[in-house]
Amino acid sequence: DAGVIQSPRHEVTEMGQEVTLRCKPISGHDYLFWYRQTMMRGLELLIYFNNNVPIDDSGMPEDRFSAKMPNASFSTLKIQPSEPRDSAVYFCASSLWGASYEQYFGPGTRLTVT
Amino acid sequence: RKEVEQDPGPFNVPEGATVAFNCTYSNSASQSFFWYRQDCRKEPKLLMSVYSSGNEDGRFTAQLNRASQYISLLIRDSKLSDSATYLCVVNGKNQGGKLIFGQGTELSVKP
Numbered sequence: 001d002a003g004v005i006q007s008p009r010h011e012v013t014e015m016g017q018e019v020t021l022r023c024k025p026i027s028g029h030d031y032l033f034w035y036r037q038t039m040m041r042g043l044e045l046l047i048y049f050n051n052n053v054p055i056d057d058s059g060m061p062e063d064r065f066s067a068k069m070p071n072a073s074f075s076t077l078k079i080q081p082s083e084p085r086d087s088a089v090y091f092c093a094s095s096l097w098g099a100s101y102e103q104y105f106g107p108g109t110r111l112t113v114t
Numbered sequence: 115r116k117e118v119e120q121d122p123g124p125f126n127v128p129e130g131a132t133v134a135f136n137c138t139y140s141n142s143a144s145q146s147f148f149w150y151r152q153d154c155r156k157e158p159k160l161l162m163s164v165y166s167s168g169n170e171d172g173r174f175t176a177q178l179n180r181a182s183q184y185i186s187l188l189i190r191d192s193k194l195s196d197s198a199t200y201l202c203v204v205n206g207k208n209q210g211g212k213l214i215f216g217q218g219t220e221l222s223v224k225p
Contacts, residue, residue: 031211042217043158043201056212091157101146101205103213105157 002026004106006092012112018080021109024073025094033103034067034077035091043091049075050097082113115140116217120202123220131192135219137185137202146205147178149187152218153198161187161200192223 005024013019025032033048047057052069060067064083069075079086089110093103120137127133139147147164162169164176164185175188185202202216 033211043215045212045215048212050211095211097211101211101213102148102160102163103211105159108157 004092004094004104006090006106006109008109009107010110010112012114013082014114015083016081017113018078019082019086019111019113021077021090021092021111023075023077023092023106025075025092026096026104027073029094029096029104030072031095031097031103032069032075033093033095034075035093035105036088037091037108038088046077079111082111084113087111087113117141117214118202118204118216120200120216120219123199123218124222125219126222126224127192128224129192129194131223132188132190133192133221134189135187135200135202135221137187137216139183139185139202139204139214141204141214142183144183144204147176147185148203148205148213149174149176149185150201150203150215151198152201158201158215189221192221194223194225197221197223 007022034046037043046059047067049069067077089108091105091108093105095103117140149161150158151161152158162171164178168177173190177186199218199220201218204214
């Protein structure tokens with residue numbers, strides 16, 4: 001299995017620019033999660049999808065953040081406009097309903113906003 | 115109160131030591147419990163699930179106390195390679211596939 005794939009692995013951008021993070025879940029998984037991790041706040045769930053439908057976006061910090069899942073094999077997390085406080089590692093994870101809820105994480109995207 | 119709380123770290127132990135991590139959770143309806151391991155600058159990975167009767171995987175033993183809403187992880191004969199952050203993770207009833215992660219406890223095993 002290829003595992004969860006994320007791109008880019010690293011992103012450095014200037015404040016005010018649009019940032020798009022991409023994720024390809026494990027084939028056959030029906031849940032997809034976006035997390036953000038910082039030293040101060042730990043691992044935070046931003047949003048998750050079930051069968052491509054957003055279920056809970058209460059963790060999305062503000063309107064500058066948006067996420068889509070147009071099909072079962074692709075999701076994006078967009079930040080527009082980006083701010084320095086958005087600097088973090090963003091993880092995508094996927095899981096299969098009924099498989100004890102184990103989530104498989106991608107390698108993450110390390111975002112730096114200057 | 116956080117939904118999942120863990121011992122603050124870091125734990126610094128010598129090789130061969132036994133170390134225990136504790137975790138409490140607030141949702142009494144929680145159904146599934148896990149320990150994840152996260153190496154520095156890497157993604158979290160499942161270490162082991164935690165079952166009601168307790169379970170063991172080599173040097174690792176996990177325990178669950180539903181009455182006290184308490185989970186533990188014991189590592190025996192610790193190795194340098196055990197150095198990582200250990201995350202206590204809980205799933206809540208009727209929360210679909212959502213998992214709640216604790217802040218993590220950092221372990222550093224020294225020679």
